[in-house]
Amino acid sequence: MAKKPEKLWQTPADDALRWVRGTDLDALDESATPGWAGKRRDGEELMASRAPELADLQERLFAHGRTGGDRSVLLVLQGLDTAGKGGIVRHVVGMVDPQGVQHTGFGVPTEEEKEHGYLWRIRNALPRPGYLGVFDRSHHEQVLVVRVNRLEPQKTWRKHYRELNEFEAEVAASGTLIVKVALFVSAEEQKERLAERLERPDKHWKYDPGDIDVRSKLPQYIAAYQEMLDRTSTDVAPWYVVPANRKWYARLAVTELLTGALRSLELGWPPADFDVETEKARLAAS
Ligand code: AMP
Ligand code: MG
Numbered sequence: 001m002a003k004k005p006e007k008l009w010q011t012p013a014d015d016a017l018r019w020v021r022g023t024d025l026d027a028l029d030e031s032a033t034p035g036w037a038g039k040r041r042d043g044e045e046l047m048a049s050r051a052p053e054l055a056d057l058q059e060r061l062f063a064h065g066r067t068g069g070d071r072s073v074l075l076v077l078q079g080l081d082t083a084g085k086g087g088i089v090r091h092v093v094g095m096v097d098p099q100g101v102q103h104t105g106f107g108v109p110t111e112e113e114k115e116h117g118y119l120w121r122i123r124n125a126l127p128r129p130g131y132l133g134v135f136d137r138s139h140h141e142q143v144l145v146v147r148v149n150r151l152e153p154q155k156t157w158r159k160h161y162r163e164l165n166e167f168e169a170e171v172a173a174s175g176t177l178i179v180k181v182a183l184f185v186s187a188e189e190q191k192e193r194l195a196e197r198l199e200r201p202d203k204h205w206k207y208d209p210g211d212i213d214v215r216s217k218l219p220q221y222i223a224a225y226q227e228m229l230d231r232t233s234t235d236v237a238p239w240y241v242v243p244a245n246r247k248w249y250a251r252l253a254v255t256e257l258l259t260g261a262l263r264s265l266e267l268g269w270p271p272a273d274f275d276v277e278t279e280k281a282r283l284a285a286s
Pocket of ligand 2: 206
């Protein structure tokens with residue numbers, strides 16, 4: 001008999017992907033499938049089979065929030081253009097009830113946002129109790145694009161590592177479980193994905209001429225990502241580094257991380273705040 005697909009995780013995604021400080025990011029194989037011993041088809045099968053559990057866990061979280069609980073989950077997605085952040089949102093987050101999801105994409109700060117500190121828009125987007133928050137890019141851009149494009153002097157952006165950690169410690173203490181995922185595609189894969197965006201009229205809207213400038217600064221971005229991972233991966237807000245050349249693997253991996261995070265909350269169903277038998281009798285008599 002075929003192995004159960006979850007057995008194909010030789011090392012659970014959580015352990016296989018959790019960033020270990022000082023690992024050389026430059027040496028990452030973006031086509032690898034850390035922890036996973038199966039093929040694409042096995043991965044797709046496992047991912048599909050997780051859908052009911054993921055939806056059930058998210059509904060428990062939502063019910064918990066509706067009944068006065070203070071827990072929430074924040075999935076942070078970082079990655080350069082074409083890394084597949086949008087695909088994670090559609091295919092992984094898309095498996096749960098959208099009414100329980102608070103999704104926010106962070107772009108170049110607007111005039112209004114610029115009038116406030118960089119954490120202002122982030123705080124405003126934090127998930128309320130019971131919600132699954134999803135950040136497509138995040139406060140970490142403050143040590144990525146801001147650093148690489150010299151939008152702030154070094155002595156300013158250098159302070160952000162500590163601020164980010166303090167901020168996340170505060171968010172975690174308020175009941176939010178933080179899962180940070182950094183997706184990496186190779187330079188060649190990125191080129192192919194950008195070429196596809198140029199070939200296909202239905203993808204032109206995703207193309208940004210600025211993406212080519214980012215490509216010319218890839219080594220600087222890798223250095224910035226390296227330091228971000230080393231300095232902002234903490235016990236309360238760990239980074240998971242996901243090789244993303246194989247979309248099916250990246251989606252499976254994030255499914256596993258998210259399912260594991262929700263499971264760890266150990267939420268039951270909230271008890272009824274009414275007498276069930278009395279209500280049954282009332283209903284029958286109505
Ligand atoms: P996209 O994710 O393709 O919609 O692009 C969003 C753009 O906003 C990217 O080019 C980011 O580098 C940029 N961006 C996000 N956050 C910041 C920030 N804090 N400062 C400057 N640019 C940012
Ligand atoms: Mg873009």
